[in-house]
Amino acid sequence: MLGAAVIVFREVLEAALIIAIVMGASRGVAARGRWILAGTIIGILGATVVAAFTGAIADALEGRGQELLNASVLLAAVLMLGWHNVWMSAHGRKVAADMKRLGHDVSVGARPLSAMLIVTALAVLREGSETVLFLYSLTASGTNPMMLLSGGLLGLLAGALLGALFYRGLLYVPLHHFFTFTGWIILLLAAGLAANAAGYLTQAGLLPSLYPQVWDSSHILSQESFIGQLLHILIGYNDRPTAMQLLFYLATIATMGLLMRGAGWRATQTSVKAGSAA
Amino acid sequence: MKSKLIGLLLASALLLPVYGWAETTELTIVIKNHRFDPAEITLPAGKKLKLVIDNQDATPEEFESHDLGREKVVAGNSKATVWIGPLKPGTYSFFGEYHEATAKGRLIVK
Numbered sequence: 172m173l174g175a176a177v178i179v180f181r182e183v184l185e186a187a188l189i190i191a192i193v194m195g196a197s198r199g200v201a202a203r204g205r206w207i208l209a210g211t212i213i214g215i216l217g218a219t220v221v222a223a224f225t226g227a228i229a230d231a232l233e234g235r236g237q238e239l240l241n242a243s244v245l246l247a248a249v250l251m252l253g254w255h256n257v258w259m260s261a262h263g264r265k266v267a268a269d270m271k272r273l274g275h276d277v278s279v280g281a282r283p284l285s286a287m288l289i290v291t292a293l294a295v296l297r298e299g300s301e302t303v304l305f306l307y308s309l310t311a312s313g314t315n316p317m318m319l320l321s322g323g324l325l326g327l328l329a330g331a332l333l334g335a336l337f338y339r340g341l342l343y344v345p346l347h348h349f350f351t352f353t354g355w356i357i358l359l360l361a362a363g364l365a366a367n368a369a370g371y372l373t374q375a376g377l378l379p380s381l382y383p384q385v386w387d388s389s390h391i392l393s394q395e396s397f398i399g400q401l402l403h404i405l406i407g408y409n410d411r412p413t414a415m416q417l418l419f420y421l422a423t424i425a426t427m428g429l430l431m432r433g434a435g436w437r438a439t440q441t442s443v444k445a446g447s448a449a
Numbered sequence: 450m451k452s453k454l455i456g457l458l459l460a461s462a463l464l465l466p467v468y469g470w471a472e473t474t475e476l477t478i479v480i481k482n483h484r485f486d487p488a489e490i491t492l493p494a495g496k497k498l499k500l501v502i503d504n505q506d507a508t509p510e511e512f513e514s515h516d517l518g519r520e521k522v523v524a525g526n527s528k529a530t531v532w533i534g535p536l537k538p539g540t541y542s543f544f545g546e547y548h549e550a551t552a553k554g555r556l557i558v559k
Contacts, residue, residue, distance in 0.1 A: 178546070225509060226524035234530040237521060301511070304522055308508040308547040311525075312483070374519050376499070376532035383536050395515055411518060 172322035175314075178305055179326025182298040185404045186214070187334025189294040192360060192405075193287045195341040196255065196353040199270045203284060210288040214295025221296065222303035238375035241297065245368035248293045251286040252361040253427045256354050258283050260435040263350040271346055354431070356405065362423040363407020369419040381414035477501040480510050480523070483548035491557045498533040498556075510552065514543035517556070534558070 190207060197203040221228065221240070228236040259266075302323075309319055344352045372378040389410040392399045402408035407420055474496055479486045483506060492498050502512050504523040512531060513520045523529040536558045545552025 174549075225522055226527050229522070229524060229527065229529050234528075237529070301522065304509050305511070305547050308510065308525075311508040312506075312548070370518055374521065374531055376497075376530075380535075383534070389515075393515075411516070413518070 172318040172325075175306070175309060175319050175322030176326040176329070179302055179323045180329045181326075181400070182302040182305075183327050183330025184333060184400070186294045186298040187330045188337055188401075188404050189360070190291055191334045191338040191341065192353065192356055193291055194338055196259070196350070196357055197284060197287050198349065198353075199266055200284060203287070206284045206288045207291050210291030211295050213288075214292040215299055217292065217296040218299025218303055221300040222307070225300075225304060235375040235377065238371040238377075242368040242371040242375075244293050244297050245364045245371070248290050249361045249365045249368070249423060251290045251293075252357050252364075253423075253430065255283055255286045255290075256357050256361075256427060257430045257434045258286075259350055259354055260431040261438040263354070264438075267346055267350055358424060358427055358431075359406040360404075361427060362420045363403065363405075363409075365423040366407050366409060366412065366416040366420040369416045370413070373413060373415055378415055381418070383413055384411045385414055385417050387411050473497040473499055475499040475501065477503055478554070480504040480506055480545065480552065482506065483508075483510070483545060483551045485543075485545070485552055485554035488554040489557065490554070491559060492534060492536065494538045494558050495535045497535050500531045500533055501528055502531065503528045508547070510548065511546035512543060513546045514541060514556075516541035517543060519543070520546070 190211070193207060193210075194203065197207070225237075228240055230236065232239055306319060306323055310316055341349075341353070369378060373380045387410065392402070392408070392410065394400060394403050394408065394410040399408060399410065409416060412420075474492065476490055476492075476498060478490060478500060480502065490500075502521070502523050504510050504525060504527060507525040509522055509524050511520060511522045512529070517533055517536075519531055519533065521529055521531050533556070538558050541556045541558065543554050543556065
């Protein structure tokens, strides 16, 4: 039972932390809960479908189907996170100011909540399909289903609790720094996801690793330790990255950072113009 | 930032001939009764390995290795392929995540 709990916890944790970040980043929008709930439900449905077709997916594209699916899911999430961050660079200051002025949630029509729905669905899809397969595998090999169910629920609850705690922690960040902070987390989160995608493409033999291990910090902070895993999810910490993964990581930060800066600069220009016209 | 990136790109380009398109060896490893057979495989350093994982159990298994940075779900009664390496000499362990107690193995690179 504990074994099942631990594995389910590990899988749920990643999705739970991503949902917490998404909740934080879309703070101030009245309907965000509904959007993110919808994303979670779509993700669970998708996970079940993916789990049911594991064999077919793995066999597709000369045995590279699973890696290509994983890499696509990860890169799609990177794009959505990037879109959100660029949008927030242009409008985040106004959102925070409105929230402060009104003292409650605001409805911002153009805010890309759909991006956050997709990010949520993709995170749940990826982690969920592995959880479903794991539980199925254990049931099929004769583990007591009741023990399994309680273990799975325990893992799910623990993961969700940690996600909720992380969200509560986020709220301690003062409002005028809040979106800058979530913007940084999302930037690093996206870079880490891009590096994971590179890993899958190398595993499929589609991208060279360039160099197998740029460093090995597993004896200082193992990626399998709790802290190591947390950092892996949040900022893409990797104790043994390939050169290709490092390249994807840095390229994501550079590209997204430049786009955010460009959007922020344009927003300042427009507001200056508007101010002098008034 | 930019110059560092360019430096890394250049360094990668120089390493390409060494690590990019190395010679490929193919090996098959069987999963049966939630165990790997053979549980130990060897690979010459600097060579790329096309590892076919043949899961003869009815249940799915996840081939996973923290040392190699690989994870792949293999459905019951089916095969999957994972590309590994080229690697530096050393011992790299792998396991089946769904049956971690029994499914253990290692890759030795010489």
